[in-house]
Amino acid sequence: GALFAAGAAHAEYPERPINMVVPFAAGGPTDNVARSLAEAMRPSLGQTVVVENKGGAGGTIGTTQVARAQPDGYSILLMHAGFSTAPSLYKNPGYDPFTSFEPVGLVVDVPMTIVARSDFPPNTIAELADYVKKNKDKVSLANAGIGAASHLCGTMLVEALGVQLLTIPYKGTAPAMNDLLGKQVDLMCDQTTNTTQQIEGGKVKAYAVTSLKRVPTLPKLPTMDESGYKGFEVGIWHGMWVPKGTPKPVVDKLVKSLQAGLADPKFQERMKQLGATVLTSEANPDALTAKVKQQVPQWAELFKKAGIEKQ
Ligand code: MLT
Numbered sequence: 001g002a003l004f005a006a007g008a009a010h011a012e013y014p015e016r017p018i019n020m021v022v023p024f025a026a027g028g029p030t031d032n033v034a035r036s037l038a039e040a041m042r043p044s045l046g047q048t049v050v051v052e053n054k055g056g057a058g059g060t061i062g063t064t065q066v067a068r069a070q071p072d073g074y075s076i077l078l079m080h081a082g083f084s085t086a087p088s089l090y091k092n093p094g095y096d097p098f099t100s101f102e103p104v105g106l107v108v109d110v111p112m113t114i115v116a117r118s119d120f121p122p123n124t125i126a127e128l129a130d131y132v133k134k135n136k137d138k139v140s141l142a143n144a145g146i147g148a149a150s151h152l153c154g155t156m157l158v159e160a161l162g163v164q165l166l167t168i169p170y171k172g173t174a175p176a177m178n179d180l181l182g183k184q185v186d187l188m189c190d191q192t193t194n195t196t197q198q199i200e201g202g203k204v205k206a207y208a209v210t211s212l213k214r215v216p217t218l219p220k221l222p223t224m225d226e227s228g229y230k231g232f233e234v235g236i237w238h239g240m241w242v243p244k245g246t247p248k249p250v251v252d253k254l255v256k257s258l259q260a261g262l263a264d265p266k267f268q269e270r271m272k273q274l275g276a277t278v279l280t281s282e283a284n285p286d287a288l289t290a291k292v293k294q295q296v297p298q299w300a301e302l303f304k305k306a307g308i309e310k311q
Contacts, residue, residue: 013073013249013250013253014045014046014047014073014074014253015047016047016074017047017048017049017050017074018045018047018048018049018050018073018074018075018076019049019050019052019074019075019076020034020037020038020049020050020051020052020076020077020078021052021054021062021063021065021066021075021076021077021078022034022051022052022053022054022062022078023054023055023056023059023060023061023062023063023065023077023079024053024055024059024062024144024148024171024172024173024174025053025055025144025170025171025172025173025174025175026051026053026172026174027172027174028144028172028173028174028175028177028194029110029149029173029190029191029193029194029236030059030078030079030080030172030193030238031051031053031172031174032193032194032274033078033107033108033110033193033238033271033276034051034078035051036266036267036270036271037049037078037107037258037261037262037267038050038051039266039267040260040261040262040264040266040267041257041258041260041261043260044256044257044260044261045253045257049076053172055144055171055172056145056171057090057145057146057147058082058085058086058089058144058145058146058147058148058151059079059080059082059083059086059144059145059147059148060086060090060093060094060095060147061094062077062079063077063079063083063086063093063094063095064093064094064095066101066241066242066243067094067095067100067101067243067244068243069243070243071102071242071243071244071245071246071247072246072250073242073246073247073250073251073253073254075242075243076104076240076241076242076254077101077240077241077242078107078238078239078240079238079239079241080110080149080236080237080238080239081149081152081235081236081237081238081295081299082147082148082149082152083097083239083241083292084097084291084292084295084296084299085147085152085295085299085303086147087296087300088296088299088300088303088304088310089146089147089303089308089310089311090146090147090310090311091310091311097292097296098292098293098296099244100243100244101241101242101243101244102241102242102243102244102245102246102251102285103239103240103241103285103288103289103292104239104240104241104242104251104254104255104258104285104288105239105240105255105258105259105279105282105283105284105285105287105288106237106238106239106279106282106283106284106287106288106291107237107238107239107240107258107262107278107279107283108237108238108271108276108277108278108279109235109236109237109238109276109277109279110191110192110193110235110236110237110238110274110275110276110277111191111192111209111210111211111215111235111236111275112149112150112153112189112190112191112192112209112210112234112235112236113189113190113191113192113195113199113206113207113208113209113210113218113221114128114153114157114187114188114189114206114207114208114209114210114224115180115187115188115189115190115195115198115199115204115205115206115207116128116180116186116187116188116204116205116206116207117180117181117183117185117186117187117204117205118183118202118203118204118205119183120186120187120205122207123205124207124227125207125208125222125224125227125228125229126227126228128161128207129161132161132163132165133161133162133163136163136164137166138166139163139165139166139186139187140165140166140167140168140185140186140187141154141157141158141165141166141167141168141185141186141187141188141189142167142168142169142170142173142176142179142180142185142187142188143167143168143169143170143173143176143188143189144169144170144171144172144173144176145169145170145171146169146311148172148173149173149190149191149234149236150173150176150188150189150190150191151167151169152234152299153189153190153210153234154167154188154189155302155303155306155308156189156210156232156234156302157189159306160224160229160232165187168185173188173190173191173194174194176188176190177190177194177195177198177204180204181198181203181204189210191236192209192215192217192218192274192275192276193274193275193276196217196218196273196274196275199218199221200218206218206221207221207227208221208222208223208224208227209221209222209223209224210223210224210232210233210234210235211223211233211235212225212233215275216275217272217273217274217275218275237279237291237295239288239291239292240254240258240288241288242254251285255283255284255285258283259280259283259284262278262279262280262283263280
């Protein structure tokens with residue numbers, strides 16, 4: 001009895017399902033990546049990875065939830081570039097990107113698209129620039145809250161067009177996309193992991209992609225750079241983290257499982273369809289640490305230039 005009980009106490013991680021927090025609404029870009037990855041990591045973990053959507057405040061609410069969770073490997077975070085913007089956008093983001101987490105690794109990199117409701121008058125990015133100048137206060141721009149990818153790209157778009165737009169925040173770009181499809185909002189800058197199907201199906205109007213090269217799955221869409229906005233580039237990297245203090249063997253197991261997940265042909269095929277690049281060689285803690293170190297000051301600089309203050 002006692003011997004077996006002691007043995008059971010040292011059973012290998014994971015012994016039960018793992019919670020993967022997505023800090024945005026279900027059915028959106030981050031959720032699409034997370035659910036495919038959760039499935040792809042299951043065989044190597046021998047446990048189910050359950051996705052929990054915890055949206056709000058540009059992703060800071062869900063991210064903070066994981067920062068405060070037990071460091072036992074049963075709470076993991078799947079977040080994107082917005083992870084590194086919160087400290088320069090919020091007085092109290094709820095977490096510190098350098099000290100609140102143990103990094104697991106980078107996951108994917110996703111380009112963005114500038115899209116509009118299907119009956120929005122402008123047909124090209126040049127027409128859009130002209131239209132927003134003439135209709136200043138009437139044009140609405142959806143985003144997923146301050147610090148979300150759609151907000152970052154939207155901020156760059158507003159800067160590029162030189163016109164303020166009326167921004168409407170959502171808990172993720174899935175509900176924002178619903179309103180775009182329902183023609184309740186005009187414009188959005190959103191990741192291809194949410195927009196590809198709607199663009200291909202002609203459900204939304206698309207103007208441009210935000211990568212420097214065209215996206216193979218959306219070959220007809222010009223880049224912002226080639227449309228006259230030289231150097232306009234935003235790519236949304238995604239990473240995985242666990243709370244600070246998670247034991248090293250647990251982190252190691254997650255790193256191995258992440259790498260196995262990224263190597264899964266089904267995961268790779270799905271990401272390719274959605275225009276995402278799988279970051280196979282950067283799926284490790286060192287690469288993610290380096291990314292965050294480089295990104296935090298870079299975004300801080302951009303917000304400073306754009307005159308955006310902490311709220
Ligand atoms: C989402 O999953 O809803 C998005 O990643 C939101 C965003 O950051 O724009």
